[in-house]
Amino acid sequence: MALIPLRAAVFDLDGTLIDTEPRNRVMWSRLFEAHGAPYDDALIASFAGRRGLEVLADLAHLFPGRTVEELFTExxxxxxxxxxxxxxxxxxxxxxxxxLAGAGVPLAVVTSGQRPYAERLLDELGIRDLLDLVVTAGDVVTGKPHPEGYLAAARDLDVPPGEAVAFEDAPAGVAAVKAAGMTCVGVATTQPVGALAEADHVVADLKEVDVEPGPALRVRGL
Structure with missing residues (x-):
């Protein structure tokens, strides 16, 4: 168990706040199947936490004659x-x-999803109005595992990265958080615990994190 002081909290969205990963894996698998492109579970898992357009750009050779934008839309x-x-x-x-909002902690989401998608999911969760900032795929030049999105969140929240805690469920996201200099809590909702080894703490889900006076987070990690 750990007690972590913080001045801001930053959350990934997919797999961290909302369990979209099973659906997303089906979507990406269907894309490969529709084009007769080879794939395996590891390849589909590589989309987790990253901007879809960037992953597809790396795999464009598997889809001759199709643009990355067309594939993403499909x-x-x-x-x-x-x-x-x-x-x-x-x-x-x-x-x-x-x-956290009740304790007056500044809050942000940093997601690899596009803004309309992210805003819709946050509205569905009923927490959009509690967030000070939402950084989406279109707001950064380079997506996770690059730290740009998390650094932007710290800057716009006016909090040093080292005094912020971020929550992530995917290796690319954990790498982005650590590169930004934030404390990382890995959430083992979509990946095995070992895949989140670079996180400072790992929890099974967010029921294992409590807000304490200070403010601080009490983390009952794995």
């Missing part, structure tokens, strides 16, 4: 197909955001 369109995995809040996430 993958996103699968979200509305019948039978897709259900999406719901990560246990403890909404409650933690509300507790």
């Amino acid at each position: 993958a996103v369109s699968y979200e509305a197909l019948p039978g897709m995995p259900a999406v719901g809040p990560v246990p403890g996430g909404v409650e933690l955001v509300r507790a």
Whole structure:
């Protein structure tokens, strides 16, 4: 158990506050299948935490004749197909955001998703109005694992990165947080614990994090 003082909290979105990863994996898998492109579980897992356009740019050779933008639009369109995995809040996430807001802690989300997508999910969770800042894929030049998004959040919240705590569920996100100089709490909702080894603390879900006077976070880690 650890007690972590903080002046700001920053959250990833997919897999950290809302459990979209099963659906996202189906979407990316269908894209590869639709084009007869080879893939395996590790390749699909490599999309986690990163901007889809950047991953697709790395894999463009598998989709001859198609632009990265076309492929991304196609993958996103699968979200509305019948039978897709259900999406719901990560246990403890909404409650933690509300507790931090009640304690007067500045709050931000840094996501690899596009703004309309991120704003919709935050509205569905009922926490958008509690956030001071939302940094999306279109707000940065380089996505995770680059720290640009987290550094932008610290700058705009006017808090030194070393006095902020960030929550991430994917290796690319953990790397971005650590490169920004923030304390990282890994959330093992979508990845095995070992994949989050670079985080300062790892929890099964956000029910294992409590807000204490100070303010500080009490983390009951794995």
